[in-house]
Amino acid sequence: MQEQKKKNIHIISIGGSIMHDLAINLKKSGNNISGSDDIIYNPSKSRLEKNDILPKKLGYYKNNINNKIDLVITGMHTKKNNIELIEAQKKGIPIKSYPEYIRKLSENKHRVVIAGSHGKTTVTSIIMHVLKYNKVEFDYLIGAKVKGFESNIKISDSPIIVIEGDEYLTSPIDKDPKFLKYEHHLLLLNGIEWDHYNVYNSHKKYVKQFNKLVHNTPKGGEIIYFEEDEEISKIIEEYKDENTNLISFAHENFKVNKNETVIIDDDNKLIKLKIFGKHNMQNLAGAKIVCEKLGIKNKHFYKAILTYELPDRRLEKIFDGKIKIFKDFAHSPSKLKATISAVKNQYPNKLLVIYELHSSSSLDINFLRNYKDSLSESSFTIIYISEDKKDFDLKEKFLKECFNEKKILLVKNKIDLINTIKKPKFKNLNKLIMSSGNFDNVNFNELTK
Known part of the structure; x- marks a missing residue:
């Protein structure tokens, strides 16, 4: 961590999954931390309370911003008219988004950014797992809970930082994508599919952000890219800079047998995995090259992968009996398709898909x-x-037309949802539950009884 002087830092929207972890990390580094939010859920709430930085009351208040504050940090979920944000601007207190502050703290680190419309969380978590297994010191920033790691963020004096680079807007006062703020040395680009329709209202505008990211690569930098993605191929073909090392990847060599997925290592040995799906074989292939660039030999990568498990809500198996029940964080069309295909290939039985239209994009009649x-x-x-x-x-009729699928039932009530899933005709079907939301906090454990 580069900043040595301890500061008084106020964090607006402190309850977020990354923001609360950043607050804890900064306090442990000796800074004085205050914060605010209008709603804070667990586990953020209990972790902030444990570290004595849980706001005494919910809400945003003008008097939270005083002249003793050296810095205000905010994220995209803060509204532009937030009273604390406005007060900080009036007082001339420096305001940074969390991506900008992460960049500042990682000034002298080798910055690895994992980007793409999908798979970035999984790729980042694979790299984290492999580096930890091989006892490599590193920092990280990731948007999901990863097994074996206490928090979503770690900033220390480690020489490497691995960052999940999101293309969403940086903050209410900075409309650039977050991933442009990190100024990577090594970039992995895993696939481009139009998303975040609410802020990028055309496919062209969305793809343009990734074009900017690629062109943001410094002299001597490296780009590792998925070679089977049409949009990425166009960007790389147009970019081709002799000062940048370009490396492509596809998928790990794998096969599925008796509900198990194995990959074949460099010595033609079979390695049994705890994960499955062609899209995850793509994620593994990209992560392996990144790890190689960070000094991990392939044989050590494959050894580490034996114990790797996906992050929370990524093809999470919540019931493993005669029928299988999975939960996944899918929301984009290609992720939906890839996840369904993965489950069907691993478990060929009939499959009931339960999908929540949650994001702004997925609810837009045009998208x-x-x-x-x-x-x-x-x-x-x-x-x-x-x-x-x-x-x-x-x-329901419109949704059937959009999905080009007749076997669709629309439900808009969480009690009706559980009752519908429990219908006799679905009893013996495997189930795949997908959303970037939470189904109004439906308790899916009822399905396992």
Whole structure:
């Protein structure tokens, strides 16, 4: 960590998954931390309380911003008219987004950024697992809980930082994508599929952000890219800079046998995995090259991968009996399709897909048509729209047209959702539950009884 002087730092929207971990990390480094938020859920709440930085009351207040504060840190979830943000601007207190501050703290580190519309969390977590297994000192920033790691962020004096680079906007006062702020030395680009329709209202605008990212690579930098992605191939072909080392990847060599996935290492030995799905074999292939660039030999990568498990809510198996029940953080059309395909290849039985339309993009009537044929391998699909999304009056007939699928049932009530899943005709079907939301906190454990 580069900053030695201890500071009084106020964090607006401190309850977020990364923001609360950043707050804890900064306090442990000796800084005085205060914060605010209008709602804080567990585990953020209990962790902030344990570290004595939980706000005494919820909400945003003008008097939280005083002249003793050296720095205000904010994230994208803070509104532009936030009273604390406005007060900090009036007082001339320096304001940084968390990506900008991470960049500042990693000034002298080798910065590795993992980007792409999907797979970035998994790739980042694979690299983290392999580096830890091989006792390599490193820092990290990731958007999900990873087994074997206490928090979503670590900033220390380690010479390397591995960052999950998100293309979403940086903050309410900075509309650049977060991943441009980190100024990578090594970039992994895993795939581009139009997302975040609410801020990038055209495919062209969305792809342009990744083009900027590639062109942000410094002289002597490296780009590792998925060679089978059409958009990435176009960007790389146009970019081709002799001062940048370009390395492509595809998939690990794998096969599925009796509900198990194995990959073949450099010595033609079979390695049994705890993960599955072609998209995860792509994630492994990219992560392996990054690890190699960080000094990990392939044989040590493969040894570490034996014990790797996916992050929370990534193809998480919540029931393993005669039928299998999985939960996944899928929301984009290609991720939906890839996850369904992964489960069907590993477990060929009939599959009931339960999918929540949650994100702004997925609920947009124009964007919805991008989901065409994404449910083609599902035996039957229940689509859920939250009771709180009353502004989105989507009809079952329209959804069937968008997905190009007849076997769809639309549900808009969480009690009806559980009752529908429990219907006798779905009893013997494997189940795949997917959302970037939480289904109005439905207790899916009821399905395992």
